Amino acid sequence: MSQQSTFIMVKPDGVRRGLIGEIISRFERKGLTLDKIRVLTIDEDLARRHYAEHVEKPFFPELLAFITSGPVVAMQWSGENAVAVARKIMGATNPQEAEPGTIRGDYGLVVTENLVHGSDSPESAARELALFFP
Ligand code: IDP
Numbered sequence: 001m002s003q004q005s006t007f008i009m010v011k012p013d014g015v016r017r018g019l020i021g022e023i024i025s026r027f028e029r030k031g032l033t034l035d036k037i038r039v040l041t042i043d044e045d046l047a048r049r050h051y052a053e054h055v056e057k058p059f060f061p062e063l064l065a066f067i068t069s070g071p072v073v074a075m076q077w078s079g080e081n082a083v084a085v086a087r088k089i090m091g092a093t094n095p096q097e098a099e100p101g102t103i104r105g106d107y108g109l110v111v112t113e114n115l116v117h118g119s120d121s122p123e124s125a126a127r128e129l130a131l132f133f134p
Pocket residue numbers: 054059062063092093111112113114116117118120
């Protein structure tokens with residue numbers, strides 16, 4: 001039994017495409033609990049802190065432009081093994097490799113605009129939740 005909290009975010013493409021409700025529904029139907037939610041537009045400083053492990057990667061300029069391009073929906077979800085369960089619901093990072101039935105597999109086509117973020121470990125979740133819900 002491992003009760004966890006995780007940070008989930010509908011990215012700007014998901015908001016623009018009107019998929020907030022669809023994405024939230026999938027976590028709700030799985031049985032996870034929505035604890036916190038806010039809509040905000042990420043600025044460059046927050047983007048660099050959130051994606052600290054990626055700032056030196058070649059794709060970072062593209063990721064920075066994308067993630068600051070419009071509002072996002074930032075959320076805390078909790079439940080049994082919530083971190084890994086949420087990642088499974090999201091699907092693989094590259095939507096072309098994500099299985100049908102996952103969010104990215106059903107709605108995504110290119111890797112940058114992959115609709116949703118989810119923490120990759122309990123440690124990342126604690127760090128990211130502190131950034132978005134100080
Ligand atoms: P994750 O979101 O599945 O945890 P990460 O490797 O942490 O994937 O990458 C963070 C985000 O950066 C991805 O969700 C995607 O939006 C973007 N990204 C990752 N790899 C690439 C790439 O090779 N090219 C362009 N964008 C990428």
